[in-house]
Amino acid sequence: xxxxxxxxxxxxxxxxxxxxxxxxxxxxxxxxxxxxxxxxxxxxxxxxxxxxxxxxxxxxxxxxxxxxxxxxxxxxxxxxxxxxxxxxxxxxxxxxxxxxxxxxxxxxxxxxxxxxxxxxxxxxxxxxxxxxxxxxxxxxxxxxxxxxxxxxxxxxxxxxxxxxxxxxxxxxxxxxxxxxxxxxxxxxxxxxxxxxxxxxxxxxxxxxxxxxxxxxxxxxxxxxxxxxxxxxxxxxxxxxxxxxxxxxxxxxxxxxxxxxxxxxxxxxxxxxxxxxxxxxxxxxxxxxxxxxxxxxxxxxxxxxxxxxxxxxxxxxxxxxxxxxxxxxxxxxxxxxxxxxxxxxxxxxxxxxxxxxxxxxxxxxxxxxxxxxxxxxxxxxxxxxxxxxxxxxxxxxxxxxxxxxxxxxxxxxxxxxxxxx
Amino acid sequence: xxxxxxxxxxxxxxxxxxxxxxxxxxxxxxxxxxxxxxxxxxxxxxxxxxxxxxxxxxxxxxxxxxxxx
Numbered sequence: 001x002x003x004x005x006x007x008x009x010x011x012x013x014x015x016x017x018x019x020x021x022x023x024x025x026x027x028x029x030x031x032x033x034x035x036x037x038x039x040x041x042x043x044x045x046x047x048x049x050x051x052x053x054x055x056x057x058x059x060x061x062x063x064x065x066x067x068x069x070x071x072x073x074x075x076x077x078x079x080x081x082x083x084x085x086x087x088x089x090x091x092x093x094x095x096x097x098x099x100x101x102x103x104x105x106x107x108x109x110x111x112x113x114x115x116x117x118x119x120x121x122x123x124x125x126x127x128x129x130x131x132x133x134x135x136x137x138x139x140x141x142x143x144x145x146x147x148x149x150x151x152x153x154x155x156x157x158x159x160x161x162x163x164x165x166x167x168x169x170x171x172x173x174x175x176x177x178x179x180x181x182x183x184x185x186x187x188x189x190x191x192x193x194x195x196x197x198x199x200x201x202x203x204x205x206x207x208x209x210x211x212x213x214x215x216x217x218x219x220x221x222x223x224x225x226x227x228x229x230x231x232x233x234x235x236x237x238x239x240x241x242x243x244x245x246x247x248x249x250x251x252x253x254x255x256x257x258x259x260x261x262x263x264x265x266x267x268x269x270x271x272x273x274x275x276x277x278x279x280x281x282x283x284x285x286x287x288x289x290x291x292x293x294x295x296x297x298x299x300x301x302x303x304x305x306x307x308x309x310x311x312x313x314x315x316x317x318x319x320x321x322x323x324x325x326x327x328x329x330x331x332x333x334x335x336x337x338x339x340x341x342x343x344x345x346x347x348x349x350x351x352x353x354x355x356x357x358x359x360x361x362x363x364x365x366x367x368x369x370x371x372x373x374x375x376x377x378x379x380x381x382x383x384x385x386x387x388x389x390x391x392x393x394x395x396x397x398x399x400x401x402x403x404x405x406x407x408x409x410x411x412x413x414x415x416x417x418x419x420x
Numbered sequence: 421x422x423x424x425x426x427x428x429x430x431x432x433x434x435x436x437x438x439x440x441x442x443x444x445x446x447x448x449x450x451x452x453x454x455x456x457x458x459x460x461x462x463x464x465x466x467x468x469x470x471x472x473x474x475x476x477x478x479x480x481x482x483x484x485x486x487x488x489x
Binding site: 004005006008010080083084085087089092147152153154155156157158279281284287288291292294296349350351355359362364366 | 427428429431432433435436455456457460461464465467468469470479480
């Protein structure tokens with residue numbers, strides 16, 4: 001009998017996939033994406049939601065169809081079709097999966113990053129990510145305890161009827177619609193009903209004064225008749241709307257920091273293929289190591305951090321420290337609590353948001369519902385004013401986390417196994 | 421031959437159940453799954469646990485047969 005082994009060839013494949021994804025994500029930052037946000041499923045779904053509902057939800061700073069998301073989906077779809085792994089299936093607690101996706105998103109927006117970006121932040125030297133990562137570990141451990149006691153959302157079924165088979169295409173169809181809208185917007189401007197964050201824009205006075213910097217030259221986007229004089233924003237009648245210091249100290253809006261459409265799309269496609277083939281998951285690593293003593297997916301996480309760290313160092317983007325990090329706050333307890341909730345929600349729905357997106361692209365209608373939950377959760381969170389900013393948590397963050405913890409406990413109780 | 425039906429289960433249940441099923445080291449086991457991810461995970465676990473694995477793919481499911489080496 002061959003000797004059982006802990007680390008098989010698949011561990012190295014997932015590790016290589018993590019290395020690739022981390023490296024590409026760090027490189028995307030150099031191409032224009034926000035700091036330590038080359039790839040963030042929560043943030044990018046949120047930005048995408050902002051394009052559609054940003055006017056209602058107050059997402060002027062986070063509204064852009066992220067082509068990485070489109071690429072991810074189409075890359076995974078092609079990989080799944082090519083390997084005959086595309087199978088329409090669903091019916092495993094869709095309503096609860098919507099709620100879990102919703103909760104995942106809201107808590108990720110309190111931390112400022114999903115379970116993928118948490119590790120990418122660490123790979124950029126952002127030590128405040130550690131609070132969130134500790135939270136992920138705690139959430140996963142709670143999830144593992146639930147799984148051991150028999151927690152399950154139930155079996156999905158393969159679709160046999162035409163309607164069921166069509167439902168497997170929800171996520172790919174969404175990607176196709178997003179691709180058309182992204183191209184239309186790039187070619188002929190933003191549709192009247194949509195919201196688009198000004199590229200490289202800075203919101204000097206929210207809703208009133210917005211400036212844009214391109215090739216080192218700053219111009220005023222809003223109000224239309226104002227101009228820049230010695231770095232200050234001056235209205236048509238000569239009033240100083242914002243002095244030079246105020247303009248210079250205003251940070252860029254995350255939604256306005258983006259790589260070129262083609263670059264984002266191709267990077268997303270490549271990551272989509274790699275993620276589908278390797279089964280990379282950002283919460284499965286800790287989960288499987290604790291639960292079944294399997295380390296394949298943990299290699300993926302190690303690869304992700306190493307790949308991002310190396311490329312960030314090479315490109316001069318690495319900055320070690322707890323404070324002053326891009327799109328991050330250093331609220332230790334808030335980050336820990338938010339990611340405990342996100343990590344638990346991810347384990348309960350069977351994988352991180354990246355995996356939900358990939359599975360949705362393989363015909364899994366339940367995963368598609370979880371992705372929809374995340375999109376709606378993003379819009380809701382911004383509408384309600386729950387997301388954090390670089391300054392820290394909003395007033396509603398803790399009440400929201402309390403409610404979400406109760407809902408997760410209720411789902412865990414409802415779906416516990418009788419044999420526990 | 422021991423049989424395990426893990427069709428339709430979310431991660432990591434197929435892996436959990438397979439691990440439990442091979443605890444008493446059966447000479448041969450058949451695991452049914454219906455997603456590519458579950459197939460890959462179960463095949464990797466069985467291969468790493470000293471089994472020779474073969475997979476039969478049908479439009480509805482993957483039939484993973486593992487024989488102890």
